[in-house]
Amino acid sequence: MSVPFYVSPEQLMRDKADFARKGIARGRSVVVVQYEGGIAFVAENPSRALHKISELYDRIGFAAVGKYNEFESLRVAGVRLADLRGYSYDRTDVTGRSLANAYAQTLGTIFTETAKPYEVELIVAEVGPASSDDQIYRLMFDGSVSDEQGHVAMGGSAEAINAALAQGWRTDMPREEAIRLAVDVLSAHGDESPRALGASDLEVAVLERQRPRRCFVRLDSDVLSDILSG
């Protein structure tokens, strides 16, 4: 009988984490920024059909980077969980925190128990009645969660983009300015060399605080072109 080689748990986890990081770094970045009237999601995504940004519930949005099939199954699971909870209890009982928790548990289990970890990073953002109530959760491939304030980027060049965002972002920016900032940092740091990103290269959606029920709105390319040229 052949004896398998011993691999220390530290080594195993490190290898898995490196594998997941590499997969995520290959993808284009997503930026989430808070503005005066809500939260904006900006992704570099030339596809009109395969979304990186989506609605989870009335006041909760979802953004992801990494492998499409993996984050898509997580997105569907999140929509199911949110709708099931809202139907079983009440619409107000669906919270970003509970969804972020469910994702954290799921990603954590997949990371430790399966041979191949998910190569994804997620953001779950909930818009509150006032900007101080907004919540942005960033979830890593291993299930770790961080509660972000104001702005966050994930994907290939997340570090450089986050640094640039921290420079340009301030509280209570108008919507147009916040989206322009997100697009600017994506164009400047999203790839090895700066390039121009037009409306057709971007997927943008917002959670608008003042909307009565479903706050999630996708901005079509006409609206987006106006904002970018403004």
Added chain:
Amino acid sequence: MTSPSGLPRAFGLTGSASFAEFLATLHPDRLPAASTAQGATAPHGTTIVALRTADGVVMAGDRRATMGNVIAQHDIEKVFAADEFSVIGIAGTAGLAVELVRLFQVELEHYEKIEGVPLSLDGKANRLASMLRGQLGLAMQGLAVVPLLAGYDTARRTGRIFSYDVTGGRYEEHDFHAVGSGSAFARGSMKKLYRADASTSDAVRVALEALYDAADDDSATGGPDLARGIYPVVAVADSQGARILTEDEVGPDVERIVADRRTRQDGGTS
């Protein structure tokens, strides 16, 4: 709802975009159902009318729920926005009907979120038919729910109305329709007042007249209650979307109808 090791397997399965099917596999106990058949003692809702206009559709429902000979509620709401472009009204066992509408609303929104595009109006109408078929057992016990679906068809750019029977049969109505115990009187009224090219505000007036006539002759349909300020619920669906009119929008029309009928039984409309 979440196990210590993450979401249950059912959440991650590749399945249909139907919330009702998902609920039936995971929590069948949470589907609309009644444990014991007590048809006569469960509150019932009554008259709903819908008509097509030049721009879309108008739907209106009275506010009375009855329980045998007793008025169970004076201000029940039986007309709802189903989603962005459709409205639904319900007659029959109130508890089940309201629950069915709630499930239908989640069903439409769930599909839209999972698939990224809303269902077509025909798709919504068919989905409602199959949900009603699931209620057939209850209907046979006297707990029937009869909905009326109306909406703006964004592909055909026109308003459309769908009626149902308790077995889930789906029928498209061309001009106007009414369901519930007062529906025969309401239909008679609309037959005389309906104009295919009516504007939304004219159609709202026709719908209110029809409900007034239904309440006149059907004990289970409530007329406008001016003393309490309880008016019929009126919903409109057109290219701008579906919305429920506010009491301030409906109130003046209702008061005019009541005033006009003091002098002429036909309300002076013909």
